[in-house]
Amino acid sequence: MGTALVTGATAGIGRAFARALAARGHDVVLVARDADRLLSVAAELRGAYGVGAEVLPADLAGDTEAVEKRLRSTERPIDLLVNNAGFALGRSFLNNDIADEERMLDVLVRAVLRLTHAALPGMIERGHGAVVNVSSVAAWVPRGTYSAAKAWVTAFSEGLVPQVAGTGVRVMVLAPGYTRTEFHARAAMNMSRLPSWMWLDSDALVVAALRDLDSGRTVSVPGLVYRLAGAVLPRLPRRLVLALGQQHPARRSRSRPSQ
Template sequence: MGTALITGGTAGLGLEFAWQLATARHDLVLVARDVERLETVARQIRVAAGVDVEVLPADLSVPDDVARVARRLAVVGGRPEDDGLRPVGLLVNNAGFATSASFVEGRLSTEMRSVDVMVRAVVELSHAALGQMTQRDRGAILNVASVAALTAGGTYAAAKAYVRSFTEGLAVELRGTGVTATVLCAGLVHTEFHERAGIPEGVFPAWAWLDAPEVVAVALADVRRGVVISTPSVRYKAASAALRLMPRWAVRAVGKYRRSGPPA
């Protein structure tokens, strides 16, 4: 029970998080850029699951928008300035994107936007949420990274490596507070993520793909148990172990999945 805020909550893993949390009777705050899609998803979840759903349109590459989401996360509850809003007990930092263009051939503005969304916003929103969570001695943060964090895959992999390390640091700092931090390191998942990035699913073998409901169910179960690094599926646990053990020159040799393409 309680309230969960999900960034990128209208598509891909974010949408699956929304439905699974709503089914478990959590109220939701959904954050995304597309207002029309936000309203549609919120209406569907309210009708089907019978929970409260707030919508918070925001582009997490825009500092003022991030600040608005941070203010919502800072709500402690019970104060006149909180306007009757309930505190967020679970923050899911899910928003992110990749492109098919290489760093050299792509647009710098796109690369910087990805850093803003997947690094800067994660840090700012986590800080806002942890202020009220530690004050209340309960809460959880789930940051969505990737197995790509262990590879040499350009800006996306670097951003996810930051998120993984950042979350591990939070978990150490939060020990004994009643608040937990978990990082989801999934592999390839059947969502619209890769289509939006211009990366055809067919370039990867069929066995490499996971289904979103399975990934989200494992991640939420790990959050409940206080697991720090959540890696769904045996195959990606094995892949992660191999990537950690391989010399970095070997990772660089085999780990580049991005291909050249038009600027995003």
């Protein structure tokens, strides 16, 4: 089944991707900042699925060089790249430190750009492979830097599709909605007002995403409510979409964001 590299692999959607891919028989390269958690996840996957699990600690906000080097390696080449790493800030743009805003852009945009650029040439040369870039339904509604970055991920990924057509390589963008992970807690967001029917399960989400990848979809939007939103939002008057962007179910908690 080849080897998959997953960023942000120690929790949430990234960990669910690593688990699902290992279950399919992929060896995995796990990328995240926390080396201890990486080792724990790698041991879990080796024990449960008998696959190879390589760990690559890296802070993608500061230095992507080691991950790019691994993506370009011809030894145990990477057949599937999942650009999942990311975080949000719990405050609004004008209340955030600009260094934190830049760090978020580095992870959500710059790292996706560089890792995709490192991965695709080798995949094209080998005649097979895939890149999955994790965006968000937040890309459809303007709401600060996070949604702007995710809009970039979506447009960037869709723009790559015709460039790899006929090469045997696929590019897909995954746009999940609210998902039960550590994501909101790390941003110190209180999501208690969000109704239960709006939450997605990360494992089910990844199953749907991989099914969409297998079927050749360009954009994967798991969950009926979010698929409907994806169909409706682009057709709404821009003034209404902008107004929706001012509404948010999260409340700021007292703790500072954890990155």
